[in-house]
Amino acid sequence: MNKIKSLGILSLSALLMTACGGSNDSQDTAASELPDLGDRYELDENTPAWKLDTKEETTKLTWFIENDGFNDNPWGEDIVTKKIGEDLNIEIEIIPGDEQALNTYVASGQMPDIVSLYDGGKSNISQKAAEWALPLNVLADKYDPYFYEVTSDDTLNWYKLEDGNTYGYASFSNTEEDLKSGAIPSHNAFVVRDDVLAALPNLDFTTPEGFKDAMDQIHEKFPELTPLGFGEMKDHLGALGGTLQDFIGVPWVDENNEYYDRNMDEEYLTWINVLREVHSKGYISDDTFADDYDTVLDKIKNGEYAAMLVAGTHAYQPSFQGLMDSKPEAAYSPVDAFQSDKYDGPAMSQGGLSGYTTTYISKDNTDPIKSIQFFTYMISEDGQIAVNFGTEGESYYEGEDGYYHLTEEYQDWKDSDIAAFKEETRISEIPFFGHDNGNAQDYIDPDDIGWAPAVLRFQEWGKGKLVPKFEVDGIDPEYGTQEARSLVSINDEFTTAIISGVRSDSEEEFDTIISDFKTFRENQGWDNIVEVFNENIQENINKLKD
Missing domain, CATH: 3.40.190.10 (Periplasmic binding protein-like II)
Incomplete structure (x- = not known):
């Protein structure tokens, strides 16, 4: 049985005092109402x-x-x-x-x-x-x-x-x-075509200046390719939200274990502004913001992008593998990108305890x-x-x-x-007690899981980069509340703001878009939502034990 490592949040004795109050009476009552084994x-x-x-x-x-x-x-x-x-x-x-x-x-x-x-x-x-x-x-x-x-x-x-x-x-x-075992894969990656990396071996995607220079070099050397693309972004933010924040290593709680506003983090907005500059040079096609899933599949299979930031690489594995099979020299490989001297990133995400x-x-x-x-x-x-x-x-x-x-x-x-x-066998179709790294895993051949070799290389890059974020696991306001409705509006507006920011014509326009978004969410009762976040974060912290 697994134990959570100490997070340095609460003492064990305090947790026990909190958790045990009244529990024995409740358990005794429940047991007395159940039938006997006979x-x-x-x-x-x-x-x-x-x-x-x-x-x-x-x-x-x-x-x-x-x-x-x-x-x-x-x-x-x-x-x-x-x-x-x-x-x-x-x-x-x-x-x-x-x-x-x-x-x-x-x-x-x-x-x-x-x-x-x-x-x-x-x-x-x-x-x-x-x-x-x-x-x-x-x-x-x-x-x-x-x-x-x-x-x-x-x-x-x-x-x-x-x-x-x-x-x-x-x-x-x-x-x-x-999460730290390496058995659970990360499904997010920044990938570059192998022929691009071979022709331009000194590309640096980790710093803002290096990233912009890399895009310039790619455009000059491979003018037939779109320098940068993403996974599906139609009607949502795709990789430009939490995935990019994870690459940078943006915190999810502050030093007081309270909600950290990742969306307005300076390092994150700096990188969004870098993408704005890249877009202004024509290195990001406007089509990428409207492409649906099937269109992205086709573009990946055809190798149209020199580089991609992808959330959910496993969803595109048939196309990544199709490109590798048809044109192996152009297959995509993962590389480091979007770093910050301020943070220890990357801190990639996967499903938590919930x-x-x-x-x-x-x-x-x-x-x-x-x-x-x-x-x-x-x-x-x-x-x-x-x-x-x-x-x-x-x-x-x-x-x-x-x-x-x-x-x-x-x-x-x-x-x-x-x-x-x-439909007719139900094999692997009853997921309600399953686990990524649980019972019976020793009997499952990794080759039978179905991961395409083209995607396995992405997962290899992700090993050791998954970080537990249990404090913010499921902290959104309760469905049906005013805060929940307002959060939906805020999230929709944030998607619009970030995409509009990337497509904006100047840094001044970018700053105005971000400022307008802040005003919008304040008018939507943002402070009340943050209060709910913090209440739920504290509840989560109280569940964790040494």
Whole structure:
């Protein structure tokens, strides 16, 4: 089980005093309201309870998934749910739905047995989980202590509510150890064509003057190329926001562990002004601000850009690989860029402790004993192998390399019709208990993950550059509040301001655009939003432990 390294924020004793108040009473009360095990099995902390359970009748549960497009094919008709069902003697009806459907369940007072939300634990319903969900820690203590062997202490602590209980468990919740392990890739990079680097070996993209000079050299040597491009920016800021700030190493909290205004950081705005100068020379095409995803794919595959700043390189890997295959001398390689003497950057970002989805066991659950077994199984190596590979001997085998591989039949199916393969097998299609660096990873061949060689070189550059930013994980105001609505407007205006700033004709015009943006956000109640940020940052800090 993982532990968060000390952040030097709070003492352990202070955290314990804060976290433990009233928690024992709450846990005792919750446990007393649960059914007894009876003679189903005896607890064994060294053995998962699903292997001990003697219940003969198949347990039938309902599972609401907050995604109205999720695959709701009948349970057991695909190799993944068939395997899960056989191991646990369980049958689950999957109920996809949207937020409105979820609200209807809440209002009715009759929740499905299991609930998965795409909210990182930050939605209003997740924050009120004590009203409608069962505490996972209480269920584990009473029915399945092996749960603690497969879960992360850090994730459980992060999701703990004021009563001292943890109600939801997250998928893809990354600890500090995970982020620094090198196993989780960074998906952002500044890349340059290899033939450009070969012809101009002394290019420097790390300083403002060096960057501008590099663009001049590229334009002179390769006039047929657009010197600088980005990933998709249509209707959003793309790489010019947080990604660029991460390259520079802009802080996310200040010395007092309060919100740091990254968007108005002087070093960041200096680099935006550099891009303005580059644009004024025609080195950035205006088309790049309007190109959609498919257009960017085509431009990358054709190698139209000499250099690119890309957020989400994995999303473009078919095109990066296509260029490498067709014109290997022009493939893109990552290089250092956008540095600042003021900061220690780069400080790249990936998902934090809040993770992706959050899954709960409701108080209306028909068999909480089997349900916590389901959680333990799905998080464990057994469950993750079932989810990612199916059944040994039928859909996968263990190779001489020690990794698990799809059988020839299933691999051919996947290669010939990936949509049908996903729909009908559900292999790798149930992400709600998954993890980037978790159980069963030792059995997954890195070559089978699907990263194209063209993108692997970007990820190699990113190793050691991922930095935990847990303090600002999910700090936005609660959905539906005035602050949340105002923040949407401010973020939209910021996108407009930065793109307009890059396209502006002079430094004076650039400064006016930034000044006008500051005035706009002040009129939108920016101070109140910052106050919410700081309250949420403090809550996050209180969750972290030595």
